[in-house]
Amino acid sequence: xxxxxxxxxxxxxxxxxxxxxxxxxxxxxxxxxxxxxxxxxxxxxxxxxxxxxxxxxxxxxxxxxxxxxxxxxxxxxxxxxxxxxxxxxxxxxxxxxxxxxxxxxxxxxxxxxxxxxxxxxxxxxxxxxxxxxxxxxxxxxxxxxxxxxxxxxxxxxxxxxxxxxxxxxxxxxxxxxxxxxxxxxxxxxxxxxxxxxxxxxxxxxxxxxxxxxxxxxxxxxxxxxxxxxxxxxxxxxxxxxxxxxxxxxxxxxxxxxxxxxxxxxxxxxxxxxxxxxxxxxxxxx
Numbered sequence: 116x117x118x119x120x121x122x123x124x125x126x127x128x129x130x131x132x133x134x135x136x137x138x139x140x141x142x143x144x145x146x147x148x149x150x151x152x153x154x155x156x157x158x159x160x161x162x163x164x165x166x167x168x169x170x171x172x173x174x175x176x177x178x179x180x181x182x183x184x185x186x187x188x189x190x191x192x193x194x195x196x197x198x199x200x201x202x203x204x205x206x207x208x209x210x211x212x213x214x215x216x217x218x219x220x221x222x223x224x225x226x227x228x229x230x231x232x233x234x235x236x237x238x239x240x241x242x243x244x245x246x247x248x249x250x251x252x253x254x255x256x257x258x259x260x261x262x263x264x265x266x267x268x269x270x271x272x273x274x275x276x277x278x279x280x281x282x283x284x285x286x287x288x289x290x291x292x293x294x295x296x297x298x299x300x301x302x303x304x305x306x307x308x309x310x311x312x313x314x315x316x317x318x319x320x321x322x323x324x325x326x327x328x329x330x331x332x333x334x335x336x337x338x339x340x341x342x343x344x345x346x347x348x349x350x351x352x353x354x355x356x357x358x359x360x361x362x363x364x365x366x367x368x369x370x371x372x373x374x375x376x377x378x379x380x381x382x383x384x385x386x387x388x389x390x391x392x393x394x395x396x397x398x399x400x
Contacts, residue, residue: 222277
C-alpha cells in the first residue's frame with residue numbers, strides 16, 4: 116500500500132475502458148476519488164491525442180502520455196513529442212507500402228491511416244454491431260468510434276509523425292519478427308494489441324522511447340520521485356511503465372509479459388479490476 120501524493124499513470128484500452136469502449140462506473144468512481152484526495156492522474160496510452168475520445172478527456176485528467184511515450188503533456192502544456200525524422204519516415208512508409216502492410220501513422224495533431232487499416236477496423240465494428248443486434252457472440256471489440264475518427268483523416272502523405280501502428284499481411288508474407296529484424300536498430304517495436312485483426316500487428320516508436328521513460332520525465336518535471344508513482348496497464352507497450360514506476364499493477368486481463376514485471380495483479384477490467392487496484396494501492400479509501 117502506498118501513502119502520500121502520487122502520480123498515477125493509466126493505460127486506456129483494457130485498463131481504463133473495456134473492449135466495448137465503455138468506462139466502467141467503478142473505474143470512474145475511483146478516478147474521481149483519487150483526484151479528490153490530491154493524486155495526479157495521467158493517461159498513459161498507445162493512442163495518439165486525436166484517438167482519445169473527447170468524453171474521456173472531459174473526465175479531467177492532469178496530463179497525458181500518448182503514442183507509447185512519444186508525446187507528453189502536463190495540463191495543457193506540451194512537455195515533448197519525439198518525432199520520427201522525415202527521411203526515416205519516408206523510408207518506413209515506402210517499406211510498408213511495398214510489403215502491403217496496413218498502417219496508421221500517428222502524432223499529437225494528425226493521423227495518417229491507410230485505407231486497408233481503416234477497412235480492418237470497419238470489419239470489426241460491423242461484427243460487433245451484428246453481435247449486438249442478433250445476440251450472437253462474433254467476438255471482437257466495438258471499434259466503431261475509432262472507425263469514425265480514422266475516416267476523418269483518410270488521405271495525405273504522413274509527416275511529423277511520432278508513432279506507427281501496423282498490421283502484417285494476412286497471407287503471412289511478412290511477420291512481426293521480420294519487421295523487427297529490419298527496423299529494430301532504429302525503432303522500438305512491440306507486439307500490438309489488435310489480435311482480433313487476425314494477423315500479427317505491432318506498434319513502433321523511435322528507439323529509446325517508451326511509456327516508462329515518459330513517466331520518468333513527467334515525474335521529474337513535476338518534482339515528484341519516481342518511487343511516488345503508480346502505473347496500471349495490460350499490454351506489451353505497458354511493460355516499461357509497470358516496471359519503472361514505483362508501484363506497477365497489471366490488470367487481470369493483461370498479457371503474461373506484463374504480469375511478470377508487475378508488483379501486483381488485480382482483477383480483469385470487467386470485474387472492477389481498476390477499482391480493486393486503486394484500493395490495493397491505497398489511492399482510495
